[in-house]
Amino acid sequence: MDGQSGKTMQSLPDTLSSLKGFNKYLTPGWIESVSHILKELTPTKPHKVMEEDTQNVFECHDxxxxxxxxxxxxxxxxLGAQLKQxxxxxxxxxxxYLDLKGSIRVFCRMRPFNHEESYSSRTMFTLDESNVFLKVAETKTKQYKFDKVFDPCSTQGDVFSxxxxxIKSAIDGYNVCIFAYGQTGSGKTFTMEGKPKDLGVIPRGIQVLFDRASESNSRFQLTFSMLEIYMGNLRDLLVPGSKTNGLKxxxxxxxxxxxxGGIEIENLVxxxxxNFQEVKRLYGLGTRLRSTASTMANSTSSRSHCLIRISLTSFDAPERKKARNKIWMIDLGGSERLVKTKATGKRLKEGKAINLSLSALGDVIDAxxxxxxxxxxxNSKLTQVLRDSLGCExxxxxxxxxxxxxxxxxxxxCTLGxxxxVRSIRLESEESPEVKTRKEDFLKELEQTVSNLExxxxxxxxxxxxxxxTVEHLRGPQTSASTNFATSHPSTQELKIDMSKNVRSLKNHREVPRGLPRFMKPTAASQHRIGLNNNVPSINRMKPPMPPKRRPSSVYAESVRFPVNAVTWQSECSSECSISMTSDMNWTPSILDGTECSQDASEYEIKQVIFSEHEKPSQGQVISFKEWQLTESENMQNKTEERSIIDIDNWIHQQILQSAGTCQSKRVLTVPHVTEEETFNIPSPIKIEGTKGCKQAQDEKSELTLQPPPLDAKDIKRPKAVNHFTTAELCSPPSREHCSTNETKKHMNENLAYQGRSRRSLQENLDGCMLKLPESELNTYPEIRPQEEEHSIGNVVYHWRMCFGNDLFGDKR
Ligand SMILES: Nc1ncnc2c1ncn2[C@@H]1O[C@H](COP(=O)(O)OP(=O)(O)OP(=O)(O)O)[C@@H](O)[C@H]1O
Known part of the structure; x- marks a missing residue:
């Protein structure tokens, strides 16, 4: 080593010392590398001294x-505490604000004249901000009052505002229900769904939910479900087979x-x-399966009620009304006078079913x-489903x-009537002008308060x-990450993984999900103060003691079936004949109208959840807030466990599996990520965790790990310009040999609670689970005419179909 380097070496410790002043800019990594260099070089000072100096810097730095x-x-x-407040x-x-406006509010929207109407038609209505006036005679008008009236010139933006x-109150933990009601062709679907360049309430609302959830300092899990109520039956629109007899x-x-009092729809996917894109794809899939037909009043008339449910769950937002809540956005079937539509056969039956359930809805809201x-x-399936989302709270x-x-x-x-x-109780004529003005002022004040607080x-x-x-800057990326103060919302992907981990870890290790927002966890200083062990990662320190987990829920459903006389039933209930038919009903051609029609309307099914005595809260029981919180958290965990979180690459595989096994539990799935151009990779094994009440569990060989068939990736290249799931995605057949029982054996005992369900071998079901769109549907949508491929596994031939679809919320690709 020459003199120069010796000099450098001599000055290095000094340099290090002089850097003390800048220690906030030094990262531990940097200091480590400097000390490493010092060790490597021949020291002019004894090692020990140099190490001491370096150590000083470290200590000072630390x-x-x-x-x-x-x-x-x-x-x-x-700040976190302030934010919470x-x-x-x-x-x-x-x-x-919303209560003052009315927890049940009614808006009215009049659509503009369309091309056919505009030349020959005239209107008898005049509108103002909250009234529709109907001219009944030269000098007489009838007034209909609403919370808000939108004239034909109003935009989708006006309505959405x-x-x-x-919708925002859904983020606050309230159940929300938004309906579009009206005559066929009056613009319900336009308002709810909108057009590609003019989005309606559903896409805008979902976007707001995502935005709000990501702005929030809490973690949210959002799930999407879509179903229709067609002729008094519930149909899952995310399960293609539920409409056809392709999947029995x-x-x-x-x-x-x-x-x-919470309502859950068993087996609803x-x-x-x-993100919004995922919802869009699912919405596209669901809409394609919705029952529509051409009627005299509308060429694409909705023949059913279409219900979209977004469920929101947040475990770390105690300020929310409920940890788990939902928002329903519903495009009701068109209310129509059957005389006017001149409907016959099936269309007539559909019309009657729609009218009956609408009338039942009116009865409920009126009550x-x-x-x-x-x-x-x-009195109707519609009101049964919405029971916990209508009315109080x-x-x-x-x-x-x-x-x-x-x-x-x-x-x-009729519609205005x-x-x-629906709006009966709040007829403003009962309010004096003074009260009205005061109320309006207060509303304005509240609106301003909400906006200021936001x-x-x-x-x-x-x-x-x-x-x-700043913390990240001071400590460097690795260390600041460990401070666990990420206040920005985690990506929902992260949340999803986190939540499914939670579920799994709950199953395996009985851990409590994090009960506090991250920024509410103790700081390094407060940890020192309360004497927490520094060696324990901070994330584990604040976990509340885990109350002993309840044994698996003793909730079970009893299914009672008995024949009913449809006539008696109808006469007893002023509304829709609420006959429940199982979705595995056969859709067979009707002689009358030559189209599909449900059978087996003679069975009426009652499903009632029965809880064992020890689970019912005792009357008048008083518990402390802390205990309440713990119990709530425990309840939520138990409920989460009852849900099956399924980790899959292609959730549609699940449909085939489910169809084979007739799973009796709620299913929470993940959307596969598939980009436009990408090759559709062979999916990785599907893993299903804890499907409560699965029939598979009753079968001898039913481990629910599926793998795709050993096909060549080139065979399933994804077609271009596909926005929805291709049928290839829908039809990926499971491989039989991978179905075994390990996962579900755990749930055998729970299954015993389910009564009256026939056993069916998984093998037999797999053989029958061919997923095809019906020919009738394919003829209706020539643009989605699939390309079909056949692949066989053992004796079973699987059909793969690829089809093309349009973008539902907008841009055609
Ligand atoms: N506010 C509006 N502005 C422009 N066009 C509209 C508006 N409302 C409805 N329309 C048009 O009127 C037609 C019928 O509307 P839409 O299909 O939404 O009716 P609907 O009430 O959903 O009917 P159905 O009950 O039969 O499904 C559509 O072509 C739609 O684009």
Whole structure:
């Protein structure tokens, strides 16, 4: 070593010391590499001295840095507390605002004249902000009042701005229900779905939910489900086979009530969604399976009620009303006078079914509005499904649609009459002008408060983010990550993984999901103060003690079937004949109208959830808030365990599996990520965890690990310009040899609770689970005419079909 390097070496410790002043910019990694260089070079000072110097720098660095970081973290905790408080205030203000406006609100929208109408038609209506006036005679008008009226010139944006507060309250943990009601062709689908360049309430609302969830400091899991109520039956629109007889054993959807009055639809597919694009694809799939037909009134008339459900779950947002809630967005079937539509055969039956259920809906809302002691929920499937989302503590919005022309006067009057009934209790004529003005002022005040609080929350979030960045800057990326102060919302992907991990870890290790928002966890300083062991990662320190897990829920469903006389039933209930038919009914051609028609209407099924005595809360029991929180958290875990979170690459595989096994539990699935151009890779094994009440569990060989067939990837190249799932995705056949029993054996005992279900071998079911679109449907949609391929596994031939579809929420690709 020459003199120069010796000099350098001599000055290095000094340099290190001089850097003390800059230690906030030094990362431990940097210091480590410097000390490593020092060790490598021949020291002019003894090693020990140099190490001491380096150590000093480290110590100084650590101490000062820790103090600084601790300060920032304290600040973040206090900001976190402020944010929580503001969020609570905002929730309350928004809720007061909505309550004052009415928890059941009715808007009216009149669509513009269409091309056919515009030349010959004239209207008899005049509108203002909240009234529709009908001219009944030269000097006489009839007035219909609404919470808001949208004239034919109003835009989708205008409508959505009024709907948005209700959607926001879903983020606050309220159940929400938004309906589009009106005569066929009056613009319900236009309002709810919209057009590619003019999106409606559903896409806009879903976007808002994602935005709000990501802005929030809590973690959310959103799942998407889509079903239709067709002629009094529930059909899962995300399960292609439920409409056709291609899949004979599609599990039936049945309505269950939990002890809190919550409604769950057993077997309804719920797909975990991470972003708007995923919802769009699922919506596309569901819409294609929806029952529509050409009628005299509308060439693409909806022949059923279409229900979209977004379920929201957040385990770490105690300020929310409920940890798990849902928002329904419903495009109701067209209310129509059957005389006018001149419907016959099947169309007539469809029309009757729609009218009956709409009338039942009117009865329910009327009973809720007038606070009648009995609310006739049971009179239709529609009201049974929506039982926990209508009325108390939930927000309901009905968008009533009317056509502008004189020819539709009768229907319009019926629609307006229905709306008036729905809105009955709040007829503003009862309010004096003074009260009205005061109310309006208060509403404005509340609106301003909500907007200010939203602004304040945003500012706090930004401040927390800034502080978080500072910590990261001070400590370097690795260390700051371990501080666990990520206040920005984790990607939903992360959440999804996290939540499914939670479920699994709950199963395996009985851990509590994180009960506190991350920024509420103790800072390094507060950890010192309360004497927590520094060696324990902070993430584990704040976990509350895990209460002993309850043994597997003793909830079971009893299924009772008995024949009913349809006539008696109808006469007993003023509304829709609520006959439940299982979805594995056969859709056979009807002689009358030559189209598909359900059979077996003579069976009436009651499903009731029965809870063992020890699970019922004892009357008048008083528990502390802390205990309540623990119990709530425990309940949620148990409920989560009952859900089956399924980790799959191609969730549609699940449909085949489910159809084969007739799983009797709720299904939460994930959407596969498939990009436009990419080759459709052979999916990885499907793993199903804890499907409660699975029939497979009763079968001897039923391990629910599926693998795709040993096909060549080139065989299943994804066609271009596909926006929906291709049928290839839908039809990936499972390989029989991979089905065994390990996973589901655990649930055998639970299955015993299910009564009256026949056993069927998985093998037999797999043989029958060919997934095909019916020919009739393919003829209706020539553009989705599939390319068919055949692959055989053993004796079974699987059909693969690829088809092309349009983008539902917009841009055709
Ligand atoms: N506000 C509007 N602005 C422009 N066009 C509209 C509007 N509302 C409806 N339309 C058009 O009117 C036609 C019928 O509307 P839509 O299909 O939404 O009716 P609908 O009530 O859903 O009917 P159905 O009950 O039979 O399904 C569509 O072509 C739609 O684009």
């Amino acid at each position: 101490t000062e840095l820790d103090i600084k970081v601790a300060k920032i973290q304290d600040e973040m905790v206090s 503001k969020t609570l205030q905002k929730r309350e203000s928004l809720n007061n 009024e709907v948005e507060p209700v 054993n599609v599990p039936s959807l049945s309505i269950k009530t939990d002890p809190d 719920a797909v975990t969604v991470n 809720l509005q007038t606070k009648k002691p009995h609310v006739p929920y049971r 939930s927000k309901t919005l009905m968008l009533v649609h009317i056509r502008p022309n004189e020819n539709d006067l009768c229907e319009t009057v 229905f709306a008036t009934r 602004q304040e929350c945003d500012n706090i979030r930004r401040e927390i983010k800034k502080l978080e960045d």
